[in-house]
Amino acid sequence: MLNATTGALVGMGEVVLLPLDVLKIKAQTNPDVLKGRGLIEIFVKENIRLYRGTTWTMARNAPGSFALFGANSLVYTSVFGVKGPRDANAFQIAVGSLAGGVASIIVSSPLDVIKTRIQNKPFDDTRSGFRVVGDLMREEGLHAFFKGLTPKIGLIGPKLVFSFTIAQWLISRIEHFWEK
Numbered sequence: 001m002l003n004a005t006t007g008a009l010v011g012m013g014e015v016v017l018l019p020l021d022v023l024k025i026k027a028q029t030n031p032d033v034l035k036g037r038g039l040i041e042i043f044v045k046e047n048i049r050l051y052r053g054t055t056w057t058m059a060r061n062a063p064g065s066f067a068l069f070g071a072n073s074l075v076y077t078s079v080f081g082v083k084g085p086r087d088a089n090a091f092q093i094a095v096g097s098l099a100g101g102v103a104s105i106i107v108s109s110p111l112d113v114i115k116t117r118i119q120n121k122p123f124d125d126t127r128s129g130f131r132v133v134g135d136l137m138r139e140e141g142l143h144a145f146f147k148g149l150t151p152k153i154g155l156i157g158p159k160l161v162f163s164f165t166i167a168q169w170l171i172s173r174i175e176h177f178w179e180k
Helices: 002-029 039-051 054-080 090-120 129-140 142-146 149-179
Strands: none
Touching (some): 002 090, 054 149, 090 129, 090 149, 129 142
């Protein structure tokens, strides 16, 4: 539980990098708003608007990180009967990471869709996040909150599982080394 809570707090801290995420999303989905503008010009002119979706990003990251660390810990304790990565072998770490990664993506998907829609709006669009949610529900229905879930699991899942597995394995080996 402590790992899941700590993970949720760390996930919320990601908002520091939000302007880069906003620019990435706009470049992918609405490149005309960036056309002919330099990076410095965009940061100066759009400043605070580059932080659109901060609350929604934190709302997405907290349960997503909680699910990542929580499902991971649950697999260690309930499936394998070990306390954590320190007592797990490489296979157990990989399976725990897979469970955590998939749980994280599924739990965070609805809020990720909202965050992306907010960040994709033109800079001069002043609709609130809740208005975006209402428009999304009215125009596309409840299933819209899970659009792209399969590609997310297929693309982000392996990257997340790989990096989380390596990180946990390395941490467990370092802890074992320092015990000796």
